[in-house]
Structures are given as structure tokens and as C-alpha cells.
Amino acid sequence: MNTGFLHGARLPVALILLVLAAGCASVPQSSQQHEADSNDLVQPPLPVPRLDLFQSRADVPSFDELTRLTPAQERQFFDWFNAPERVAVKPHRRIADYLETLLADVTFDDQTRGAADVLASRHGNCLSLALVTTAISRVAGVDTDWKLTTRNPVYSSDDGVVYSANHVHTRLFDPTYETRPGQITLRRPHVLVDYFSQRPKSGGFTLKHHQIIALTYQNLAAEAIADGDLDSSFHLSLKGLEHDPANPELYNILGLLHKRKGAWNTAEAYYRHALDVGGERLVTLRNLERLLLARGREAEARNVARRIVALPDSDPFPLIKLGDEALQRGHIQIALNYYTRARDLAPYLHEIHARIATVRFRQGRLGLARKSMREALERAGVSDKSKYKKIGKYPDLAKSTWP
Structure with missing residues (x-):
């Protein structure tokens, strides 16, 4: 779910034909590990x-329904498709x-919907x-696959949920x-179909x-959590x-979800299982650390904090806090400086861009401030967009937006 467009912006669909010759290629070890079949x-x-x-929820759609x-x-x-001039x-x-x-007149929003x-x-x-592309390709008998270029973790920060962006593009294979x-x-x-870039990339x-x-x-x-529908999120x-x-x-x-419901033992078990399955992950380690601190298990939380520090990518939230102070x-x-370092670690967090905009306004650098506010708008959820839009029109409001 790439958030590279403002709410209400039109979506260009970029297409590129990749005719790839036969040859040799080595697959990086990380890709080999990721693509191992989970059943094995x-x-x-x-x-x-x-x-x-x-x-209970009886309205969880099947993937066939979504496509x-x-x-x-x-x-x-x-x-x-079958018009004589196109055959x-x-x-x-x-x-x-x-x-x-x-898709030329489809308007971007932050909700995942089925193709129909x-x-x-x-x-x-x-x-x-991508679901639309899959649905159309299926009825036409054309093979497709998806490529993921950015992960889509769910963060927990002060019991709020912060979402990163996840960019998917689709490949349509030549059936002839x-x-x-x-x-x-x-x-x-x-053909590579990329929904948010005029220059689609073949990475991921x-x-x-x-x-x-x-x-x-x-x-x-994740969207159901944002909507406060924990029951649907659970069943999905x-x-x-x-x-x-x-x-x-x-x-x-x-x-x-289990932490929100007060089932902290089960929440901890799920966090630890996520780490067993996926390895050391900042997302889950941070959630586990917070849970341990809330339960008064400070020594265990410090051990988790050391694991976080040892990760190649550090945690952006302490940097945000230091910047606020x-x-x-x-x-x-x-x-x-702190906000910029946090942005480099987590460019998908709209709060960081809004804070940078605030600093730029206070420095009197309005052009850079507006640029950062546009970045915040592109990444924000619906509830935050109106606030950021108002700040964009009235820069003085930015002085009181953050500490």
C-alpha cells in the first residue's frame, strides 16, 4: 500500500515492457530464505x-471474492479486450x-478494497x-505475480498504531x-504494472x-485496527x-489485539512467536519491550532493548522523543537533527515529516516547511490529513502543533 499520493490525487498507472533474455543469475541468500515455502x-x-x-465474524471475504x-x-x-482493432x-x-x-480516474485512499x-x-x-489487476488477468487467462518492494509492519507506539507503507507492483506474463x-x-x-510511479522499478x-x-x-x-474494529482484525x-x-x-x-483486550500472557506469546518465525524484527521487539515494561519486568525489557540496539536499523521513536525534548x-x-535521523530510519512515518515542517516554519524556511508538510500529508491517515491541510494553509499553526 504505497502512500506516495495525496488523498484525492489521481493515480497514474506506469507500465513497462520487460523482455528478458535467457541467462544466468544468482539469488541472494536473503531472497532464498524469504521465498522458502512456509509449508517446508x-x-x-x-x-x-x-x-x-x-x-465471531461471518463476513470475512475469501480471496476469490476479493479478486x-x-x-x-x-x-x-x-x-x-476483444475489439477487432486490438486483437x-x-x-x-x-x-x-x-x-x-x-484506472486513470481512480482516486487514492487508504483502504484495501476488493476488485469489484x-x-x-x-x-x-x-x-x-493489484487485486483489480489479478481479477482481470484471471478472467483473461494471463498469469501474474506480485512483487513486494517495501515491508508493511505494524508498529505500536504508546498504544497507538503507526503504519508503514508497503508497495506492490504486478507482473503480467506473455502467454504466447x-x-x-x-x-x-x-x-x-x-509487463510490469506499477500504480504510483512513472518509472516502475523491477526490484523487490x-x-x-x-x-x-x-x-x-x-x-x-491492520486497517480494521485503525478503525477500532478489533473483532474483524482478529478474524482477518x-x-x-x-x-x-x-x-x-x-x-x-x-x-x-490481545494486549488491547488485556490478555497480556497471550499477547506476549504472540510477540515471541513472531520473533521465532520472522527473526529479530524491530516492530515486534519494540512491542514486546513495551509489554514487559508495563508488566514491571524491567530486567527482561532491558534485554529486549539491547536486542533492538543491536539491529542494523535503529528505532526511530527515541529519536523523535529526543527531538521533541x-x-x-x-x-x-x-x-x-534528531528528526532528520528518525526520518532516514522511518520515512513512512508522517509524524516525523510534520515535526520537520514545524521546525522549518520556526526557522522561517517556508518552502522547505511546505515540502515536509506535503510529505506528511502523503503518508497520513484520514484523521490526520485535515490537521495537516489546515497547517499547510495557516503556517503559524505549526508553531503549536508539536512541543
Whole structure:
């Protein structure tokens, strides 16, 4: 779910044809580990979810439902796809051309929607548009896959939930491509569909089908937390784990949910299981540290804090706190230094960009302040956008926005 556009901005769909020749390539060790099939891994014992704390939900959509078009939408597609003037174009290119037209007037928002809902409402996020691409390609008989370029962890900070951005793009494979005798093809010719960039990149790693499904439920579960619907988030998380029991973010979400419900033993078990499955992760370590501190287990919390410090990427939140303290003391440049370091670690956190905008306003550098406020707007949820928009119109308000 890339947040590189303002709410209400139009979504350009960037397309690039990649015709890849046969050749040799080595897969980095990290990619090999990530792409190992979760069914082949020996998983540690699962925590037992507290079903008694969450109301049942019968409305959890299946992935097939999320990637299904209405009959009218299918007819519209096939009328365009099978038009005589287009039949000479390869099927995967025709789909790409159709998407470029179809999604031109879709408005970005921060909700994950199924394919049919996106086309009916003309709203959606990056993952929603990947679901549209998958749905259309499926009815046309064209193979696709997804590439994930940025992780989508869920952070817990002072019992609030802070979301990072997750960018997905889709590859449409040429169904007419055939391997010649004796030829080894590492990657098939394809069109890369990137929903937020005029220059799509081919980086990231490929998701297997079960990981795609789990990622979709991960997004839905995180959004349900933001909406205060813990029951739906709980059942969406469990649904995602049915498809990918090696997804550490889903265990982290379940930890957050059980902590919110006061089941701290189960929350701790889920955090520790997420670490067992996914390795040392800042997201989960920070949540575990906070839980241990809240339970008065300070020595254990200090051990977790040392594990956090040892990670290659440090935690942005202490830097934000130090910046706030410096700003309160009137040390504007020191505060800016802390905020800039935090931004470099976590550029997806809108609060950091808003704080930098505040400092720039106080320095009288209005151009840089407006630029940072635009960055904050692009990454903020709906509830924060109105505040940031107001500050953008009335810069003096920024002086009292943060400490």
C-alpha cells in the first residue's frame, strides 16, 4: 500500500515492457530464505488465540471474492479486450493498456478494497489495484505475480498504531512466450504494472500465491485496527495465517489485539512467536519491550532493548522523543537533527515529516516547511490529513502543533 499520493490525487498507472533474455543469475541468500515455502519450514508451537475475547465474524471475504469482477465488469472488459482493432496486440499488453485507461480516474485512499468494489467506487490503495489487476488477468487467462518492494509492519507506539507503507507492483506474463529447445528461461517476458510511479522499478522480491493472500488479509487486519474494529482484525489475521503460517506480521497484529483486550500472557506469546518465525524484527521487539515494561519486568525489557540496539536499523521513536525534548528547550537545530535521523530510519512515518515542517516554519524556511508538510500529508491517515491541510494553509499553526 504505497502512500506516495495525496488523498484525492489521481493515480497514474506506469507500465513497462520487460523482455528478458535467457541467462544466468544468482539469488541472494536473503531472497532464498524469504521465498522458502512456509509449508517446508518447521514452525514453533502456535499460541492459542483467545476466541472468548472476540466476537465471531461471518463476513470475512475469501480471496476469490476479493479478486472477482461483477458480470457487468467482465462484459465491459471483454468488449474492450476483444475489439477487432486490438486483437493483434499480445494479451498481456492488452490488459496493461486496459488498466491504464480503466484506472486513470481512480482516486487514492487508504483502504484495501476488493476488485469489484474498486471499480464501482473508483477508490482504492496500491494493494486494491493489484487485486483489480489479478481479477482481470484471471478472467483473461494471463498469469501474474506480485512483487513486494517495501515491508508493511505494524508498529505500536504508546498504544497507538503507526503504519508503514508497503508497495506492490504486478507482473503480467506473455502467454504466447514459448521456450526454445535447450533454452533455460529464468524470467519470462512480462509487463510490469506499477500504480504510483512513472518509472516502475523491477526490484523487490516475488511473493508466492499464499503470501499474496496473507498480505491482503494483513492489510485488511491492520486497517480494521485503525478503525477500532478489533473483532474483524482478529478474524482477518487468523484467515491470513490459514494461508501463510510463516507471516510474522500477522502474529504481531494478534499480539497487539490481545494486549488491547488485556490478555497480556497471550499477547506476549504472540510477540515471541513472531520473533521465532520472522527473526529479530524491530516492530515486534519494540512491542514486546513495551509489554514487559508495563508488566514491571524491567530486567527482561532491558534485554529486549539491547536486542533492538543491536539491529542494523535503529528505532526511530527515541529519536523523535529526543527531538521533541530539544524543541521544548528551544534548541531548534538539535531538534531538526534528531528528526532528520528518525526520518532516514522511518520515512513512512508522517509524524516525523510534520515535526520537520514545524521546525522549518520556526526557522522561517517556508518552502522547505511546505515540502515536509506535503510529505506528511502523503503518508497520513484520514484523521490526520485535515490537521495537516489546515497547517499547510495557516503556517503559524505549526508553531503549536508539536512541543
